[in-house]
Amino acid sequence: MSRIAGNHSHEGASPLAAAFILSVALTSCPGANAQSNAQEQAPTIRVNVDRVNVGVMVTNRDGNFVDGLRREDFRVFDNGVEQPITDFLSVTEPAQVLLFIESGPAVVFLGRDHLRAADKLLSNLSSGDRMAIASYSKDSELLLDFTADKVAARFALDNLNFMLGFGELNLSSGVASAIDWLGTLRGKKTIVVLSTGVDTSPAEKWQAIQQKLETSDVRILAVSLSGDFRKPIKHKVLSRQEKEDRAFVKQGFAAADQSLRELTRVTGGRVYFPKNQKDFDRAYAEIAQLIRHEYSLAFMPPVRDGQIHSITVKVKGFERRVDHRQAYLAPAPRAPEK
Template identity: 25%
Template sequence: MKRSLSVFGVAAGYLLLTGATVPSKAAQDDPMRFRVDVVLVQLNVAVTDDKGNYITGLRPEDFVVTEDKIPEKISTFEESTEVHKHMLDGSADPGAPAEAAKNAATDADASGALAASRISDSVFILFDTSNYMYRSFVFAQDAIADFVRSMDGYGKIAFYSYSRNLLRATTLTSDRFRLENGVRSTVAGDDAALYNSLLLTVQDAAPLRGRKAIVVFSNGPDNASAVPPEDVAELAQSTGTLIYIISTRQAQDDPASAAAFERMSRVSGGKAYFAKNWREEKNAFASIRDDLAHLYTLSYYPQPNPNRGWRSISVKLVGKNLQKYHLRTRDGYRLLPANSKVPPPGPEARDNSGSR
């Protein structure tokens, strides 16, 4: 059963899109207002041991999900390792529970009535072409191109770049040649409006079905945005969009930027990396690829809940043998008041790749 609510474009970046979206006729008549059907709340969950090794082979019954302390029933479940084996160098992680690994091949049977449809994957790469990037521009392009090639067969990837404005160089595509051409065609710009550009990218990802992630390559602090990072973080949480940020020591040396990068990635379920050199940048991209290839994706229909604001999500593992592992995922999302109406955000953006 679908649950409907009214949602509005918000300059601060607040938008609820926890599941698939269906525009209404009113939305077509009024560009500042649209309606969505909240079909499922989707969670991307990474499970690791104390050494950071990924735990594979878990089943739906190993997870317990609550929303505002209300138990939720898992409706769909998928393990990325079963889908993206070609992206992994080895077999199941040696740290995986023996019993879970033994049953990994029969997860579909164990899921009972759970939906077994393949979850689509969408990754947006957001590249900093501001004047912060002058010294390492070519190295950064090489690292991004290698990342694109390593994601062959993953799903659809988009390549965006930004300085003061956002450039949608290559919109979502499976054509890796087009993507790499977009990477090599970038040129250095001026000031860095990271938060403006990241907000627009999250909004592009928000209506998409399935697993979605944004990989940001930033070489320095934001010095030109009108949007605060807190609004970007909440939008990413509320839309179920993972944010991974690769930055340099220049950003890490700025406490405000480092804290903002850490928070935006953490609350979305992603990670932040601060690389000292181009080798560490390539290692960070490899780590992101491995993370995407080891996620559990589960979803649920929210139970009746009178809370119309921020809803807290808790995901835990069941069983004494699983309590030693660590989970990373988003911890909630926001429902908007039905009577909010604010103009859409104002940062400029250009689409350089033709139709989507």
């Protein structure tokens, strides 16, 4: 990812104009429904795994992290079979967060209020937390490398360029590139995606992207920016064509929402669909807490079969939400000795 700069503002423009731009993205590439339309078999990625590490977020009904849990409060399952927990640690450490922001022109038609709200996230970061900022449309671009300098981070946010792409918003392939970039970093890593969820990544790449998401140690949290596009137009009788257009956009956003859900689900993250400024503030405050706290569990893979295994973690207690990555790639069978 390379650096970019620049600022193009279209504040005050109509959300319907933004919806039109997004409708172009939805029709210009068949990858908008990549998750459901993938046809080609992806090549298998094989890694050696002697221990499976699982980062687990446990929150209460208010979205606050639940402290004080012990090893005996957790149960972990590999393909539905319970496994002994070999290592357990409650982790509170400085966060490493990549803020990954959609830079297509549709977002700027909303004005910059939603992106200014990201300052809530910056304000909640501790002095030791580090943030990097990247944007994406057709390709992903790095604006700011990891730093604890909040002034530099705010400057990068204020100078986002929203005119990098028009018909292409390659969300999932951009996230996959970001995961590759983060692979060299040690410690806890999180990608916070600010996006409408519209994804024009090629459908045939989805299986490889999904496997990368499932087997990485990066958690994805996502905040949808599409709330304003869905608001009905007040005091206006829509024509038949306008109704058909809005129905089409609504269908497209249903697919976009599913893209965000799937990206976050497989990595043990979560997605937020804020409808107003209060919802945005609440989402960013919760994210700022979750990126620093987790429980780290580990278990030995029960078999070496080179297959993807599902992971399930259960926690004692009621009204607790548990988030963790959903799978890992087991080590391949050992070659017979000659």
